[in-house]
Amino acid sequence: MSAIVLIEDTPQSARLAARLLRLAGHEVIVAQDGEMGLAAVMDGPPPDLVLVDLGLPDLDGQTVVALLRQQRGLDTVPIIAFTAWPQDTAHKMALAYGCDGVITKPIDTRTFASQVEVHIKRQRVQP
């Protein structure tokens, strides 16, 4: 079981993603905006993975990632962009801001949990 923080403002998308991850055995904390997401990640032990929507209201996903990447102790935590942006834009911006990968919306319910788990495992084998 891994601890995952999901930062997603769209209720339907947050519900579906959280449900799929919980069914796969993970503990999921859902934050509805960037500020709540920062608090969820920083006010406790580092999670095993952060999944962040790039298109958040107010403090947007890119700024959230930039702020998380500057926090000590979070540099080895995988951050995955979760977005409906066109793939080329999403990849360019997510990687520039320090994300480790991109999962594009809409969610593929058959593969979503395993897409996320790939990033957790990849990070864990790194020294």
Next chain:
Amino acid sequence: MITAHSHRLPAPFEQVPGSDLEQFAGQTAVPASRYGFDELADLYNQTRVDYIVPMPMNARRLQEYVHTYDIILDLSVVALNAEGEVTGLGMLGLRDDRAWISRLGVLPEKRGRRTGLFIMEHLLHQARLNGARSALLEVVKGNVPAHTLFRKLGFRETRELLIIRRPPGTAPLIPPPEVCRVVEMDEAGIAACLAIRPPGPSWLEETRSLYRAGSLKGLWVTLTSGDSGWIVYQQTPFQLTHIVCGTSSPVREPVATALLCQLHRLNPHQDAKVENMPADSPYLPAFVNVGYLETFRRIEMSVQLG
């Protein structure tokens, strides 16, 4: 979410006999001012759930947006169908004799019933009634349905605008030009620089937008070559934005690069975003030099109002 059931229906705009709006029987336009910012933000977000680049807003951001860009909610529109259900919205800003249309959106399940056209006709009507002689808007490049609608209404393309961002800690692509003096400007210095800006910024970056955004800071930088320039920007707790600059030299790139290098040297941990920079701006190469990346493009369009 605003629904007919959760809300007592607000009074609509007065019908104007003989206007283009008479063709939209069954559709009603209500001033957006009859709704709260929470409701408007919710509606706006719902209209954009399947947008090319979703850019959701919360109530606070929408309130700032309305203030900064001179949007008049009394003239902006929430559209209702014959059943009294909310179907979409559009917002109208006014500056002197110019109108700006923004935040246009129709709920996905209510599309295909000319609601977008109805909202646009209403906004243009309100613009004319309130003395506007031209109207301006931007559409995300690739949003073919909206672009087609605007052309049908007489709008024509004026230029492409870029949304560019720079993650904190990005290394410049070229060595920073040598600088001999950096001065932080006070309010009067910032005002003097903004007063000599050449015309041509987009609505979002017009000098009036900068003042209304507030929290402006400025630097004056002199290079060892003797050339100098200024940079003015809005600093929020997490982001640098509304970044505009000017140079004494007609060769702008080295000075602008130096200005941006200084800005980011002084604020190394801040994310930066510039919205609607003209694609042909002479300052764009300097932004690229210091690591700004294009996120997406908008097409600016305008129409003369008879």
